[in-house]
Amino acid sequence: GSASGGMAEFIPTLSRCGIVAGADALFMEIHENPAEALSDGPNAMALSKLRDQLQILCELRQVIKKVEIKLS
Numbered sequence: 001g002s003a004s005g006g007m008a009e010f011i012p013t014l015s016r017c018g019i020v021a022g023a024d025a026l027f028m029e030i031h032e033n034p035a036e037a038l039s040d041g042p043n044a045m046a047l048s049k050l051r052d053q054l055q056i057l058c059e060l061r062q063v064i065k066k067v068e069i070k071l072s
Contacts, residue, residue, distance in 0.1 A: 003010045006029070006040060011053070019064065026057070031048070032047045
């Protein structure tokens, strides 16, 4: 097919959950214009949103590290 049944609106929530759960890596589909992507557009986050999303994830990871240090 030309696309899977992905729901890009869940990328922020699920990626944050991954960080909180201790993931060391994340996979996110990114496209300049998901509506025009030849494949998997419904799965893709717009490139324009990536910087903010990565900033949030990095900040969240720092908080998690601080909590882990206090608990150990």
